[in-house]
Amino acid sequence: MDTTVTKIGAVVVAELRSAGYMNSTIGNYQKTIKRLADFVEERGGFYTLSLGAEFASMTTSPRTGHFSAQRRFDFGRIVGVFDSYVQSGHVDVSMRTRGGGGRQPATSEFSRLIAAWDADMADRALALATRSAYGRISRSFLVFLEDRGVVSLERADAASILEFLESLLDRWAKSSLFWVVSNFRPFLTFINRGDLIDAVNLTGVKRSHRILPVLSDHDQELLVQACMSKIVSARDSAITLLALTTGLRACDIVALRLIDINWRERTIGIIQQKTHNPLTLPLTVMVTSKLGAYILDERPDSNDDHVFLRCVAPHTKLSDHSSIYRVTKETFRKAGVTDIKAGTSFLRHNAASRLLRAYVPLATISAVLGHANPESTNLYMSVDDDHLRECVLPVPTGARS
Template sequence: MDATVAALGDIIVTALKDADYMQSTINQYRKSIKWLGVLAEEQDGQYTRALGKKFASMTVSPRTGKYSAQRRFDYGRLVCLLDSYVLTGTVDLSMRPRGLQKEFPNSPEFADLLDSWSQDMEQRGLARSTQTCLGGLACEYLRFLEAGRVSSWDAADGASVLGFLESLRDRWAASNMWSAVSSFRPFLKFTQRTDLLDALALARTKRHHDIIPMIDSGVERQVVDACQHGSVTARNAAITLLCLSTGLRACDIRSLQLKDIHWREGTIGLVQQKTGNPLTLPLAPLVLAKLAQYVLEDRPTSDAHEVFLRLKAPHVALSDHAAIYVIVNKVFHASGMKDMKVGTRSLRYNAASKLLQAGAALPTISAILGHAHTDSTNVYLSVDTEQLRSCILPLPGAGL
């Protein structure tokens, strides 16, 4: 096999073209291949994994003399493709996260404990996103202990729990600390350390429920018009209309599969990612029409089972809830709402509030939103101003 950078670079570019990558992306790869070829001149143009590692570490821009995140990403992804071909004979174009990889504890005891916790969550059938959240906090705590030179679980004490929570305040908003405590508690329960649970209770964090205002009916009409009249792509229109009309969570929209759409009945049926409960929802004619337009005309050819795919190659499922957030905001901006920032959470609140104003009973709203418990729907009562006014008691002597 010709292992020169030039030959391997041609193979990478051909694979990108076959996968229908955009020309601008291919040009960026060509640029990286060019600079790798310059570095490879010191070894007759031959590529080795050691050379790739050296190339990927060149993250400082010669122009500015500062760290370049773009250079790190461009060089790193090229080296991943080259290494995959050298090792397997195929170019692996699967998606990789941009962010830094999570660091795991070094202590064998902590590593085994974290592995046992992961297996327990898996066996209980927790959603993947829940496992990531709970496992991530457990991992961070164990790393925090190691930073304090504690490498034995028996040596962990209540002070370390409070110290760990305090360290989170640099990255977590005060209003989100309740979520951090709630996500950390299951791990401590799993370890059966009641002393650490007692220390966690001393944090006394409170849950904050912000009152999210409803979207003005005029704004909603503009967004629907933009979706209906082709101002945005069918994919983006379908996603936004699903958020507006059903209040589906971003994780459920992202994981919605083709088999979940029942075209003749005009419904979708899915298993919720957060609760694991089945949910069937009717679709408005416009939502169904945009879904059909996307699936029949615009959806890229792909083996993926998910409905909504990336527009750019590789044509795989959307990466996470952030992709849904970006799409929804693009639609709002295209409709003329350039100063608004909305996400699926605010549209979920909006859908619930509309149902409440229409006189729907809370159990009905709870069923539509797919809540595991009907009490979860009570938070939406805060936006029903007219109903709240009827609860006001007259002040004694107010007529004097």
């Protein structure tokens, strides 16, 4: 096998063109291939897995002297493709995400620890979004320790925890630290450091329950009209209406498969990504019609059996919740509803609130939303102003202020 970068690069580019990749994407691959060729040429001229690993580790920008997420993504992507060819004789051009959560620990102890943590989460079948969130905060903590000369967990103490959380305030709102702490505790449990968990608890970070808005009747009508018109694609209409009417989580929309749809009964049946509980939901006529229009007329030919696919090559399932957010955000814009942050969390909240206003029992709403804990549904009572007012008792005559 010819393992020069020129030879492998030509095979890669040909495979990208065959898969229907955009010219701009192929151009980015070619730029990275040229940089890899220059790197390998200085080291004997033939590509090896070890040279690829060395190239992928060059994540510091020579221009700024700082870590470059773009450089890590580009270099890691091309090395993954080259490695697939060297190992199997075939080029794997499946989509790669920008995941990784920033810098990786550099020391061998911390690198092994992160690998073990990733393996443990995979063994427990945690949802990909959960694994990503847990992994991101644990890597950030270990890199934080390395930057301060701490290269062994034995030297990490309560002060390290407090300083780490304080450092996050540069890029996290204080109100968001609850989510950071929630994602951090499982890692500290994994490394069996109860003293560090106690330090986290001492910070007193609490969850804030802000009252979320809901769509007005007018805005909801605008959104539905846009989805049923030609200004929004069938795919994006189906995604938005599905979130609007069922309150499905973004991860469940991404994971939805063709076999999950019961066209005769107009229902979908899934295993939820977050709770791993089964859930069956009815589909409205609007959602069913848009799903049918997408699958019959718009959906690209693909061996991937997920319902919603990327519009451009590779035609695989949508990457993650951010893909759903981009879809709903653009649909809201086209509908003329621009004063609301239109993610699936908002649409989930909106669906629950409308069910509550229609006097649907909380237990039923909890079942529709797939809550593992029925008490989670109580949050939605905070936006039902009319019903809350009905609960207010009159002030007794003669009562003092």
